Each structure stands twice: as structure tokens, then as C-alpha cells.
Amino acid sequence: MSIAWYILRRLGVGLLLLVIASFFVFCLLYISPGSPEQVLLGGRPSTPEIIGTIRAKYNLDDPFLVQYGQWLLDAFRLDFGESIVTDQPVTTVLTDRAGPTLALALAGLVLTIVIAVPAGMYAAAKRNTSGDRMVSMLTLLGSSAPTFAVGVLLLYVFGVSLEWFPVFGNGTGFTGQLHHLVLPAIALAVTQIAYVTRQTRAAALRVYEQDYVTFARSRGLGRSLIWRRYALLNSSLPIVTATGLLLAYTLGGAVLVEVTFSREGVGSLMLQAVQSKDIPVVQGLVAFAAITVTLVNLGVDLVNLAIDPRLRKEVTG
Amino acid sequence: MTRTATRSTRSTRTRLFRCLVPLLAVALAGACAGKSPSDDGGGDADGASSGNELSADFPAAADGDISSFTVGMAAGQGRYDPLLATTSVIVVNSYDCLLTWNDKGELVPGLAESWEQTSDTTYVYQLREGLKFWDGSPVTVDDVIFSMKRNVDPAVASPYGVYYTAFQDVTSTGPNEITVTLSRPDPYWRYASAIATTVIQQQFAVEHAEDLGTPGAIPIGTGPYLPSEYSPATGATLVRNEHYWGEQPAIESLEFSVVPDPESRRLALESGAIDATWDVPLEQARLWDQIPNVRIGYGPGGNTKIFSFDVTSPPFDDVHLRRAIAYAIDREGIANSVFNGHAEPARGVVPPEIFEIFFDEQQLADWYDSVPAYEFDMEKAKEELAQSAYPDGGLTIELPFQASQTVDQDILATLQQNLRELNIELTYQSMPDTQYFAELYRHENLGMQLFYFGPTYPDPFTYTFYMMAESQAVPNAFNFANFHSDASEELMAVQETDPDLQARVEAGAELVRMAADDAAYVGIAFLPFPVALNREFTIDGDFSIWTFANWASRIRIAES
Numbered sequence: 092m093s094i095a096w097y098i099l100r101r102l103g104v105g106l107l108l109l110v111i112a113s114f115f116v117f118c119l120l121y122i123s124p125g126s127p128e129q130v131l132l133g134g135r136p137s138t139p140e141i142i143g144t145i146r147a148k149y150n151l152d153d154p155f156l157v158q159y160g161q162w163l164l165d166a167f168r169l170d171f172g173e174s175i176v177t178d179q180p181v182t183t184v185l186t187d188r189a190g191p192t193l194a195l196a197l198a199g200l201v202l203t204i205v206i207a208v209p210a211g212m213y214a215a216a217k218r219n220t221s222g223d224r225m226v227s228m229l230t231l232l233g234s235s236a237p238t239f240a241v242g243v244l245l246l247y248v249f250g251v252s253l254e255w256f257p258v259f260g261n262g263t264g265f266t267g268q269l270h271h272l273v274l275p276a277i278a279l280a281v282t283q284i285a286y287v288t289r290q291t292r293a294a295a296l297r298v299y300e301q302d303y304v305t306f307a308r309s310r311g312l313g314r315s316l317i318w319r320r321y322a323l324l325n326s327s328l329p330i331v332t333a334t335g336l337l338l339a340y341t342l343g344g345a346v347l348v349e350v351t352f353s354r355e356g357v358g359s360l361m362l363q364a365v366q367s368k369d370i371p372v373v374q375g376l377v378a379f380a381a382i383t384v385t386l387v388n389l390g391v392d393l394v395n396l397a398i399d400p401r402l403r404k405e406v407t408g
Numbered sequence: 409m410t411r412t413a414t415r416s417t418r419s420t421r422t423r424l425f426r427c428l429v430p431l432l433a434v435a436l437a438g439a440c441a442g443k444s445p446s447d448d449g450g451g452d453a454d455g456a457s458s459g460n461e462l463s464a465d466f467p468a469a470a471d472g473d474i475s476s477f478t479v480g481m482a483a484g485q486g487r488y489d490p491l492l493a494t495t496s497v498i499v500v501n502s503y504d505c506l507l508t509w510n511d512k513g514e515l516v517p518g519l520a521e522s523w524e525q526t527s528d529t530t531y532v533y534q535l536r537e538g539l540k541f542w543d544g545s546p547v548t549v550d551d552v553i554f555s556m557k558r559n560v561d562p563a564v565a566s567p568y569g570v571y572y573t574a575f576q577d578v579t580s581t582g583p584n585e586i587t588v589t590l591s592r593p594d595p596y597w598r599y600a601s602a603i604a605t606t607v608i609q610q611q612f613a614v615e616h617a618e619d620l621g622t623p624g625a626i627p628i629g630t631g632p633y634l635p636s637e638y639s640p641a642t643g644a645t646l647v648r649n650e651h652y653w654g655e656q657p658a659i660e661s662l663e664f665s666v667v668p669d670p671e672s673r674r675l676a677l678e679s680g681a682i683d684a685t686w687d688v689p690l691e692q693a694r695l696w697d698q699i700p701n702v703r704i705g706y707g708p709g710g711n712t713k714i715f716s717f718d719v720t721s722p723p724f725d726d727v728h729l730r731r732a733i734a735y736a737i738d739r740e741g742i743a744n745s746v747f748n749g750h751a752e753p754a755r756g757v758v759p760p761e762i763f764e765i766f767f768d769e770q771q772l773a774d775w776y777d778s779v780p781a782y783e784f785d786m787e788k789a790k791e792e793l794a795q796s797a798y799p800d801g802g803l804t805i806e807l808p809f810q811a812s813q814t815v816d817q818d819i820l821a822t823l824q825q826n827l828r829e830l831n832i833e834l835t836y837q838s839m840p841d842t843q844y845f846a847e848l849y850r851h852e853n854l855g856m857q858l859f860y861f862g863p864t865y866p867d868p869f870t871y872t873f874y875m876m877a878e879s880q881a882v883p884n885a886f887n888f889a890n891f892h893s894d895a896s897e898e899l900m901a902v903q904e905t906d907p908d909l910q911a912r913v914e915a916g917a918e919l920v921r922m923a924a925d926d927a928a929y930v931g932i933a934f935l936p937f938p939v940a941l942n943r944e945f946t947i948d949g950d951f952s953i954w955t956f957a958n959w960a961s962r963i964r965i966a967e968s
Contacts, residue, residue: 123842123843124842124843124847125840125841125842125843125844125845125846126842126846129842129845129846129849130494130842131492131494131565131567132567137567137570138569138570138573139884141565141566141569141570142884144562144565144569145565145567147562147565148562148563148565176486176487176494177484177486177487177621177622177640178487178492178619178620178621178622179619179622179640184640187639187641188641239669243671243672243675246672246675247675250675250679251675251678251679254679257681258672258675258676258681259480259665259667259672259676259681259682260642260665261642350668350672351669351671351672352672353665353666353667353669353672353676355639355641355642355666359668360641363483363484366840366841366842367494367842368842
């Protein structure tokens with residue numbers, strides 16, 4: 092079995108996942124009460140004729156399977172329809188919103204890796220010392236701090252009191268966007284750092300107990316060489332997997348961070364679309380999330396293949 | 409009408425608000441005690457009633473332009489189209505109606521310089537001379553006719569079509585004159601002229617029929633501002649329209665930013681990143697009142713928080729049970745604790761100021777006194793319960809409430825406590841807005857409901873028709889109490905068709921009294937309409953609930 096066949100198979104599974112997920116979400120939206128015309132009416136008084144006209148305009152009265160079938164057919168032609176609320180093509184809405192989310196996810200990930208991996212390695216190296224306990228305590232704090240609370244705290248301290256950073260929006264221009272990204276990225280990274288630090292520490296400890304590390308030590312190799320060449324490389328599998336999961340999750344929508352910092356990304360879009368039952372947009376987001384998860388997982392597995400020759404052998408036979 | 413979310417509470421096109429004197433609160437409290445609301449008026453020289461006054465907290469306006477002014481919004485508006493935007497706080501600045509309101513709620517010229525009702529079913533409008541769209545092209549009669557007909561075009565599916573139920577046709581009857589014919593007499597068509605007659609340029613709209621209202625195809629209008637940048641997601645930047653027919657406003661660049669989270673919005677105000685917002689969460693009033701660089705004006709918004717009881721099915725077909733519950737509502741306590749003193753305890757469902765332009769002081773006071781108040785009194789509640797079919801209580805009432813209406817939970821909690829004394833168990837449950845409305849509009853098992861209602865035009869009919877007409881006691885309509893009788897329908901007929909304005913309004917007043925006496929609808933509080941504004945700025949002139957369409961033109965630099 093070649094790598095190409097492996098990738099193709101994974102993409103096929105991803106496609107299947109997309110169809111299944113979109114069907115379930117469509118079902119959920121269909122059976123949940125409420126309908127988009129109430130959002131369009133904005134609670135204004137109405138007449139049966141007007142409601143009928145609106146429902147006809149958006150094909151809301153078609154039978155369930157017809158609606159879904161139509162969506163699926165169009166989706167295979169990469170036509171995801173138009174938002175009921177804004178009338179924009181869903182693809183346009185998604186491209187507009189994906190940028191800020193992608194930037195946030197990557198910034199959060201960079202922060203996470205830069206801080207969490209060294210911290211986890213350090214804790215493992217110094218296990219059961221006060222340094223290790225300090226790291227453990229901080230990770231406990233980080234993982235239990237609610238994201239929105241951290242966000243509001245950051246906003247208050249660095250946005251309102253110190254006025255170092257803007258308090259809302261995506262910003263314009265590269266530096267503007269970067270400036271707007273700092274606080275949200277930190278808010279997002281706090282929980283992630285805690286999670287990845289723990290993963291790293293655990294993985295490094297496991298590696299540290301392996302015979303080959305003991306053997307390396309007995310050969311008189313330097314501590315730093317052992318850590319870099321043996322511990323870091325061998326513990327990177329679970330770390331890469333964990334960060335991949337985080338990335339996929341964030342790309343699917345860091346709802347709390349985006350809402351707190353008024354970043355108009357995929358997460359806040361999901362919230363708005365579900366609230367207004369904007370079915371084409373929700374379906375588009377599901378497709379986006381399914382594709383993202385598939386691609387990120389594939390990416391993670393490919394990285395793992397590159398790291399671990401044993402896995403490579405398994406795949407290529 | 410009820411509204412779907414905090415978003416729409418402050419932003420519907422005919423959004424009612426007044427920034428008023430704290431004195432008005434006193435005045436209204438006085439009204440509840442039997443005085444006319446205008447007795448304690450703000451003391452303005454021209455003798456206008458207090459309701460039309462600026463809050464004393466807002467300083468006088470100074471001359472000078474404002475280079476940029478940013479408004480924080482809780483949600484985007486969807487399409488940039490006067491008929492299809494989901495909130496109107498942006499679009500009111502870009503489009504004008506044939507008529508508009510003055511601060512008292514009287515109709516005054518807009519794009520039409522004069523109008524006349526020539527028969528029961530014909531209205532003639534004379535357009536202003538020399539009107540131009542923001543691209544400099546002249547506004548033609550055809551543009552006006554096209555724009556009005558969009559309201560009844562199925563391809564547009566305009567929610568404003570509700571005002572066009574009696575509309576038959578609009579034609580050009582002179583070089584600058586249009587004539588509207590109705591299929592039946594509709595005394596309320598005149599209000600539609602100030603709500604649902606926004607004019608856009610026909611040629612552009614036809615050329616962009618497919619994507620009109622998206623950022624690349626914003627309909628061309630006549631208002632004081634045109635968009636220079638627009639994103640449904642993040643907001644808009646508007647600049648002055650040099651072809652505007654009225655006076656040029658002070659703000660040069662009018663910016664809108666979407667800041668969905670209320671706490672982030674408050675911090676954005678405090679940091680100066682936004683200058684104003686219409687989206688002030690009432691349950692957080694205590695916190696918002698303390699923002700040092702911001703003034704918050706609370707005016708009665710014409711909105712009423714209401715309990716309805718389905719009078720056609722048990723247990724609420726028992727008037728004594730309904731009255732017992734009405735007596736157990738601590739309106740004073742709710743106004744003070746839940747709304748932090750920024751709401752008025754309600755008597756009936758229509759705020760008395762709605763009647764101000766129709767009634768003189770004495771008539772208003774007499775009417776308001778005649779509406780049963782159900783002052784909080786647990787003894788009277790027990791007496792009423794004793795006369796009901798449930799003398800020992802033993803009832804369980806289940807009630808959903810709208811998730812976005814966070815104040816509802818607090819209102820229900822206080823009532824729950826009081827009802828326990830009557831051995832009535834009240835349980836309530838939060839529901840997402842779309843689900844809440846879907847359930848409510850199904851019009852089944854209505855029981856007891858908690859909702860709020862805001863008028864779309866300054867006339868009691870907008871309340872009584874939707875809540876009390878027999879024709880509205882059906883799915884997708886608002887008569888949640890199924891309140892109607894032969895007597896009420898007679899009054900409704902007067903309201904719907906009588907050519908005499910005074911007779912119509914008096915019938916409305918009597919209906920409100922009747923529904924309160926029957927305890928079918930029990931008003932809880934007349935809600936304030938809040939506006940938060942940076943202290944550098946002020947709101948100029950008489951600023952009333954009816955002048956929301958001109959809000960941006962009234963923002964000025966505050967005199968220091």
C-alpha cells in the first residue's frame with residue numbers, strides 16, 4: 092500500500108463523514124422548533140400570506156428529503172446556497188469568516204507549542220521537584236479557568252485599564268490584525284497550554300522510563316542530547332496528535348473567544364446561524380468543519396508517519 | 409408586537425424611545441397615582457409634555473462637526489435593505505419614508521411635502537421638489553411607486569407587507585404626485601406612510617435584483633448617510649450624503665461595529681472604542697450606570713412586559729384565579745429590583761403616553777384611573793383565590809420564557825415566591841428564542857405566558873388589535889389570551905373602521921380597560937428604552953420615541 096493510496100482512502104472516509112454529519116445536522120435543524128421566517132420578521136406582526144411568501148421564497152415547505160437532497164446535490168457542485176439572513180453565497184460568508192478564525196487558531200497554536208512543550212519537558216525532567224509541582228499547579232489553574240472569564244479579564248486589564256490592546260474586532264492591515272490578535276490568542280491558548288503541557292509531561296515521563304534512555308545514559312551521553320534526541324522525538328507522537336485535535340477544534344469555531352473579543356470568525360458565525368436557523372450557513376459550516384477535521388487529522392497522521400518509522404512501515408507494508 | 413431578541417428590542421424601524429428627564433419617572437409614578445403624566449413635566453418653555461424632553465443629564469449641544477462616531481451593535485443587520493435588514497439602526501440613516509414622525513408622534517412631511525386623504529380609500533402625496541438619491545440622480549415618481557410595490561412583491565417577501573394588507577395600487581397622478589388606493593378603508597394606512605414607504609432607486613434595484621442588499625449591491629437611497637464600507641459580519645462605515653434634502657448632520661463618519669457580548673460592549677464603551685450603543689442589557693443596568701465616561705438615558709420605550717392568561721381553557725378561564733395572580737405580582741418591587749428603578753410599574757398594557765397626543769390631561773388621567781391596577785396585595789390575592797374554582801390553590805403552572813430576555817427569570821422568581829403563599833407552584837424554563845416563538849405562535853396550550861410588546865406606531869390600536877382582536881386569536885398571531893367578546897369586538901370594529909380618530913382612540917382606551925378588568929392581560933412593567941452615550945456627546949433637541957429614524961442627525965458635541 093502506497094502513501095498516495097493511504098491519503099486517498101483517508102479523504103474518502105472524510106467525504107463519507109461529511110455526508111453523514113451534514114445529514115444528522117440537517118435532521119436536527121429540521122426537527123428543532125422555530126423557523127427562519129421568525130428571524131426575518133424580527134417579531135413584527137405578520138399575516139399568513141406574508142409568512143407563506145417568505146417560506147416559499149426559501150423553499151421551506153419542501154419535504155425534508157427533497158430539501159436535503161437538493162442541498163447535497165448542490166454541495167457536490169460546490170454550491171452551498173445563500174444565507175437566508177444576509178443573502179450572500181455561503182461560500183463567500185465562509186471565506187470572509189475563515190480568515191480571522193484561521194489566524195486565531197494558528198496564533199493560539201504557536202503560543203501553545205512554544206510554551207507548553209518546553210514546560211512539559213521541564214516538568215518531566217524535574218519530576219517531583221518544586222518546579223514540577225509549580226508547572227502542575229499552573230496547568231490545573233489554566234485548565235479550570237473558563238475561557239470567557241479569562242477573556243473578559245484580559246479585556247479589562249490590557250484593553251480598558253492599560254489601553255495596550257484594542258477591545259474588539261479583527262483589525263485591518265497586517266499590524267492592525269496582529270495587534271487585535273494578541274489578547275484573543277492568549278485567551279484561547281490558556282486552556283490549550285495547560286492541556287498540552289500535561290500531555291507533554293506524561294509522554295516525556297513514559298519515554299524517560301524506556302530502556303533505550305537508560306541505555307543512552309549508561310553510554311554516558313549528555314543530558315541535553317538525551318532529551319533532545321530521544322525524549323523529545325519519541326514523546327512527540329502524542330503531542331502532535333493532541334495539538335492536531337486542538338487545531339481542528341479551534342478551526343471548527345472558538346466560539347467563546349470569538350464572541351468575547353467580537354471577532355467575526357467561524358465560531359461566532361455558527362452561533363448566529365444556529366440561533367437564526369440559517370440552514371444553508373449551518374450546513375456550510377458543518378461541511379467546513381468536517382473538511383477541516385479530515386484534513387487536520389490527515390496532516391497529523393502524515394507528520395506522525397514522518398516522525399515514526401514503525402508507523403511508516405505499517406502503512407506502506 | 410413581541411420581539412425576538414435583545415437585538416430587535418432596540419432597533420426596529422419604528423423603534424420607540426425617549427431620552428428623558430429622571431423627572432419623567434416621577435411624573436409617570438405620579439400618573440400611576442392618578443395624575444396626568446405631564447403634570448410634572450420637565451418644565452420646558454414651550455409647554456411640550458415631559459415625555460418629549462431630553463434627559464436632564466444630557467447637556468446642551470455645542471457647534472462643530474464630529475469627525476467620527478462609532479456605535480456598538482449586538483448583532484449585524486443581515487441585508488443592507490430598508491425592508492429586509494434584521495435591525496434598523498444602520499439603515500434608518502440611509503433611507504427615508506414619505507412621511508415621518510415629530511417628537512410628539514404626529515405625522516410630518518418626509519420625502520412627501522404634503523399629503524391628503526381624499527376619500528376613505530385614497531391618499532394623495534406631493535413629493536418634495538428636487539429630491540436626489542445619493543448618487544446625484546433625481547428621485548422620480550416611478551422610483552417611489554417601485555419602492556412601495558416592493559412591499560407586496562413575493563420575490564422580495566417584505567415583512568413590512570403587513571402594513572399593506574389594504575393596499576390596492578399606487579399610481580402617478582401628477583408630475584410630483586402619487587395616489588394610493590386601498591381595497592378597503594384602513595384608518596391606519598397613514599402610519600404605514602411613515603413606516604413602510606422607504607424609497608430606493610429603481611434602476612439600480614432592478615439591475616441588481618439577484619443580490620440586492622449584499623455588500624456589493626446596496627440599494628441607493630436618499631437618507632443623510634450612505635455606506636462607504638459594509639460587512640454583514642463586522643459592521644459598516646457611513647459617510648454624509650451631499651445630496652441629502654435636509655440639513656447636514658454633525659457626524660462626518662458614522663461607524664458601526666458588531667460587539668455581540670454585552671460585557672465586551674460595556675468595556676468597549678468604557679475604553680472609548682465605541683461612543684454609543686442602543687443595546688444596553690437592562691438586567692445589568694446597575695453595572696452600566698457606573699461606567700464613568702458614559703451617560704445612559706432611560707426613556708419609556710412604549711414596550712410593556714405582560715402576562716397573558718388563556719381565558720378559554722382551564723385553569724385560566726376562571727377570572728378569580730387570574731385576578732388572584734394579578735394581585736400577587738409585586739410590580740413596584742420588579743421595577744425597582746429587576747430593572748434597577750428604570751422601569752415603571754404597569755397598569756394595563758398600554759403606556760399612558762401613547763394617549764398623550766389624543767387626550768387632554770383630564771381625559772388621560774380619568775382613563776388611566778379607570779384601568780384596574782391590581783396593586784400588590786397578598787390578602788386580596790387570597791380573597792380572589794377563595795372565590796375561584798381553586799380556593800386552596802394546589803395548582804402547578806408551567807411557563808416557558810425567552811432565553812434572550814434575561815430579566816424574565818428574575819420577574820418569574822419573584823412571582824414564584826409570592827404564589828407559594830397561595831399554594832400555587834410556578835415552574836419556569838428558559839427556551840431559545842426561535843423555539844420559544846415557534847411554541848408561542850403555534851397557539852396551542854397557551855396557559856399563562858410572559859412576553860413583551862412594543863408598538864409600531866403611536867396609536868393604541870397597535871396594541872389592542874394584535875392582542876385583543878378575535879382575528880388575532882389564531883396561530884402566528886398575538887392574541888395569546890384568546891381575549892375577545894361581543895363587546896370587545898364591537899369596540900374593535902370602531903377602532904378598525906370608524907373615520908373619526910377620537911372615537912377610534914376612545915374605543916382603544918376602553919378595550920385596554922376591559923382586558924385589564926378581565927385580567928386577561930396583566931401589565932407588569934412599562935419598559936425603558938436605554939441609550940448609552942459617551943459624555944463627550946449629547947443628543948440635540950426634542951428627542952422622543954418617534955424620532956429614532958433621525959437619531960444620528962441629533963448627535964452633537966456636548967457643551968462642556
